[in-house]
Amino acid sequence: MSQQKKNLSHLGINRELQKKMFYSMLRIRRVQERIDQEYLNDQMKTPVHLCVGQEAIAVGACEAIEQTDYISSNHRGHGHYLAKGGNLKKLIAELHCKSTGCSGGFGGSMHIIDTSVGHLGSSSIVGGGIPLGTGMALASKMKNNGRVSVVFFGDGAADEGVLYESINFAILRKLPVIFILENNKWAVCSPVTTRQTSKNIFHRTDQDLLLTADINGNDIAQVYKTMVQAVNRARSGEGPSFIECDTYRILGHAGCETQDPKGYRELNEINEWKEKCPIKSLKQELMNNGFLENNEIEHLESMIKDEIDDAFAYAVNSPLPSAEDLHGSLFSE
Amino acid sequence: MPWSRIKTDYIEPDFYGKEITGQRRLTYSESLNEALSQALEIDSSVFVMGQGVDDPSGMFGSTKNLQEKYGAKRVFDTPLAETALTGIAAGAAMAGMKPVYFHNRPDFLYLALDQLANHAAKWSYMFAGKVSVPLVIWACIGRGWGSGAQHSQALQGLFMHIPGLKLVMPSTCYDTKGLMLTAIKDPNPVIIIDHRMNYRNQGYVPEKMYTIPFGKGVKRRNGSDVTVVAISHMVTDSLLAAEELYQEEKIDVEIIDPRTLCPLDEELILASVLKTGRLVIVDMGWKTGGVSAEIASLVVEKGFSSLKAPIKRVTCPDLPTPSGYTLEDVFYIDKNQIKKAVVEAVLG
Numbered sequence A: 001m002s003q004q005k006k007n008l009s010h011l012g013i014n015r016e017l018q019k020k021m022f023y024s025m026l027r028i029r030r031v032q033e034r035i036d037q038e039y040l041n042d043q044m045k046t047p048v049h050l051c052v053g054q055e056a057i058a059v060g061a062c063e064a065i066e067q068t069d070y071i072s073s074n075h076r077g078h079g080h081y082l083a084k085g086g087n088l089k090k091l092i093a094e095l096h097c098k099s100t101g102c103s104g105g106f107g108g109s110m111h112i113i114d115t116s117v118g119h120l121g122s123s124s125i126v127g128g129g130i131p132l133g134t135g136m137a138l139a140s141k142m143k144n145n146g147r148v149s150v151v152f153f154g155d156g157a158a159d160e161g162v163l164y165e166s167i168n169f170a171i172l173r174k175l176p177v178i179f180i181l182e183n184n185k186w187a188v189c190s191p192v193t194t195r196q197t198s199k200n201i202f203h204r205t206d207q208d209l210l211l212t213a214d215i216n217g218n219d220i221a222q223v224y225k226t227m228v229q230a231v232n233r234a235r236s237g238e239g240p241s242f243i244e245c246d247t248y249r250i251l252g253h254a255g256c257e258t259q260d261p262k263g264y265r266e267l268n269e270i271n272e273w274k275e276k277c278p279i280k281s282l283k284q285e286l287m288n289n290g291f292l293e294n295n296e297i298e299h300l301e302s303m304i305k306d307e308i309d310d311a312f313a314y315a316v317n318s319p320l321p322s323a324e325d326l327h328g329s330l331f332s333e
Numbered sequence B: 001m002p003w004s005r006i007k008t009d010y011i012e013p014d015f016y017g018k019e020i021t022g023q024r025r026l027t028y029s030e031s032l033n034e035a036l037s038q039a040l041e042i043d044s045s046v047f048v049m050g051q052g053v054d055d056p057s058g059m060f061g062s063t064k065n066l067q068e069k070y071g072a073k074r075v076f077d078t079p080l081a082e083t084a085l086t087g088i089a090a091g092a093a094m095a096g097m098k099p100v101y102f103h104n105r106p107d108f109l110y111l112a113l114d115q116l117a118n119h120a121a122k123w124s125y126m127f128a129g130k131v132s133v134p135l136v137i138w139a140c141i142g143r144g145w146g147s148g149a150q151h152s153q154a155l156q157g158l159f160m161h162i163p164g165l166k167l168v169m170p171s172t173c174y175d176t177k178g179l180m181l182t183a184i185k186d187p188n189p190v191i192i193i194d195h196r197m198n199y200r201n202q203g204y205v206p207e208k209m210y211t212i213p214f215g216k217g218v219k220r221r222n223g224s225d226v227t228v229v230a231i232s233h234m235v236t237d238s239l240l241a242a243e244e245l246y247q248e249e250k251i252d253v254e255i256i257d258p259r260t261l262c263p264l265d266e267e268l269i270l271a272s273v274l275k276t277g278r279l280v281i282v283d284m285g286w287k288t289g290g291v292s293a294e295i296a297s298l299v300v301e302k303g304f305s306s307l308k309a310p311i312k313r314v315t316c317p318d319l320p321t322p323s324g325y326t327l328e329d330v331f332y333i334d335k336n337q338i339k340k341a342v343v344e345a346v347l348g
């Protein structure tokens, strides 16, 4: 598997991988859309942060790593979770606050986990997952187990000083960690331009110390290729990378689309970015090259729909935690 | 697992003065150093980090020579970045390591609070026990020589308030080793708040590895008139006070050292108050909303009928620590304040 991925870095991305990534992005998109549609039914009593428009980053990054590698995620984490291979039923059950949820109903939308695929939990403190992911890379380095760690965070998190501290340490210790800044232009209703004066300072770092890239995060080929480079670098002990992905948050900050307050951003801006949809562009490319047919897409859509229906049914039919569960696992045994 | 072979041992055979001939005596720092060294020896997932752990003085001697013995990969100095390094330690712990992160002073832990309180302390609960965080944080309260407002804070009350953190405050050479080993073995975040004055102690320390169960306090002095619950090095001052009170006033003081504040040995405290009917709590932290307030509430809630007199608390005043020595003298508590409080508790 890793051999195959390595070869791809020389060959470019092959058709199978492209189709796999198309499917994976489409699946994340459809899951987000279903959550959005169902949200006002009040069955998911948890603040959801949807990642519509940003799927290429999660998928492109996670396709370049192995199941045993780690990711560290944030409040807008459904895409990271699914791209890494997290269990869909358990995600939807968690959104329904059920005992069968990935966090047993103790976490909710912002605190999801699937340790079986290297997802050790997401933080809803902006920037909080950055040092944790860095620490997982420290563990990999100390154990010499070859695992890399990928840290996803937003432009809001890049305001936080902990990013500076973490990258400094990652460089010092040549840690196998890849920092992925998803610059979606907004932190709630604050545009990045009112919070940061110029491009992130890490783009100016010596490339030997920190591989940096500033890429179109809606172009999955770019995300994947840059990641392969960063992963190779990490696995060969050369140290960390910092990849800024230009993207956009299509839906509101939290909740469903209709709950997004009006007036803080231009409709034009949203529409322009809808045109730059990463799924649409990959679909075009695949279809233009004759690699994907309409009936194949229909088939994928119906598979995904069935899977989502199943996941929602599973969630709805699952038991809720009860009073006896309250004390839960405050401490591990 | 290397840790399953280590025996639990909580009877300290020798405490303050009662020297047993032929027994090995160590200084406080030697004892802690031995615990760390043995843990590094038996478990390759253990590592020691912190600003200055490789200094010649090595955390008041506690981490001395560990880097020479175990290498710079496992014992290393850190950048002055307490927020990230706490998160990095926690992340490494989630991924299977056992970090021990040293800080000279608890004051610096304010910078680490996000990662301690929002992350390490909550990870097990928030994810239904799917991931544990076996992280040890150690910091040592300073006192005197003008340490002042930002180098002498006793923050145990703050940490005791946060669910998901275990909180340890040793007072003897024997305990500092055993409790450190228990902390490293424990799969949860553990904060050890030590005190600079404990470093004056010497005592019997077995060479073998041993752990001390969390939540088991000890009776440091048997007495019948009044219970004194004393935290960390306040145990030493309370013992001095008790001996003098016995000589001077024939007041017989029982001294309880909880050793860990979370979990807290409620039974031991309640049983002692049931016997004596009186309680004085001695803690060098602040009074309001702190450790002494918590222990007092515990006894009021669960042992009210045992009480023959109001509870007394001996704590530092609710002020930042002043630096000048004349002000320090009045700010800090010692055996005299303890004696006064005990007399008031007994005689009303």
Ligand SMILES: Cc1ncc(C[n+]2csc(CCOP(=O)(O)OP(=O)(O)O)c2C)c(N)n1
Pocket (backbone or CB within 6 Å): A049, A075, A076, A124, A125, A126, A127, A153, A154, A155, A156, A157, A158, A184, A186, A187, A188, A249, A253
């Ligand atoms: C430390 C902290 N400050 C503020 C918040 C409130 N908050 C939640 S999400 C968010 C915006 C984060 O923006 P960004 O990191 O760009 O991620 P995005 O939501 O755009 O994906 C804010 C301010 C928080 N959760 N944590």
